[in-house]
Amino acid sequence: MFILTKIADLVQIHPSDLEKGHAQVIEDNINAKYANKVIQKIGLCICMYDLLSASDGLIGNGDGLVNVNVEFRLIVFRPFKNEVLIGRISSATDQGIRIRTAFFDEIFVPRDRLPEGSFFSRDEQNYQWPVSPADKLFYDNHDTVRFRIEEEHWFDQSPLGPSAANDLNAPASAHSPYTLVASMEDPGLGPCLWWDGEGEEEG
């Protein structure tokens, strides 16, 4: 679920921050730049894990900024393919189910990755899985679910050039930079309440 990524970057320390002590300022600057942000093809950055090296501070002409070259490792949220995670259902449409965790909202389970036979109920706005003719199981909103990561999608949000930006027909970019597609069709996946009780009966 979490990985470490090694990055080299330039940190500019403002003179007013020099009182804080170098290690602390560098950490704060790195966190201010990366925490809670997505780097394309890397993942959602959480915070600095450790500082590997820092060069001497150099002061350029014209301003008092101290320039330090640093190498550090970041904690990054990037689940691997087939990883099983826990989250909560946030909403359902006839396209599929949206899942969120406390810190990441963009997880989507398309309807064809739900157990066979499950359908979307327009009246109740949720998915239902008929396990037997008389018995249905419900994917209610806010239920805690287990799901398996299948795909990841990246959308680069770098600004468009003037020619593209002037094209009024171009759809505004409403994509999140990083979205995950998950499945809940295998036994054991889906609402935790369905599966966690079984141990008692067997044991």
Added chain:
Amino acid sequence: MKILEAQSAQLTNYEVYTHLTELKRKSNERVGNKVLGRPPGNLETIVREILDYFDQAPNPLASKPFPYNESTIRNLLLRLREFRFSKSEIIMMINLRPANLGNLNTIVEELEGRFDDEQQEAIVGAICEVLGKADEEAERLAMTNNANQARKESMDQESRQEPMDTDG
């Protein structure tokens, strides 16, 4: 910015948890310190959200007594060495603590083909011994409560929004 190594290591939730709680302790110490000031706001947000996530049942990090300590990962690896699991399978086991065969089946690929019944029981037993067993009833209760509370909050929000709409 230059990426030197996209993935230099994988972390378990427990390692992230210890790092973030330590970070939070340090940032609490900064309260009232005029020189240091507050840590960056985006950092505080993500740290709080992740710790919230870890603190929700059925995450093992939320269960009491706390199932992990410094030697947990090592002990688990020693116990499971004979089964030759892949690294990702071990990480999921540490993160999710599967307590029955159904849950183990989601984590381990081709569980039934690779291990006979006796071995499967032994794996669940080893995980249970090292990481402890969840209080299932309490977890179910917590999950139901969480869901109900969230439903109530979203209902409250909807009803609060309606009068605002008529004003506007």
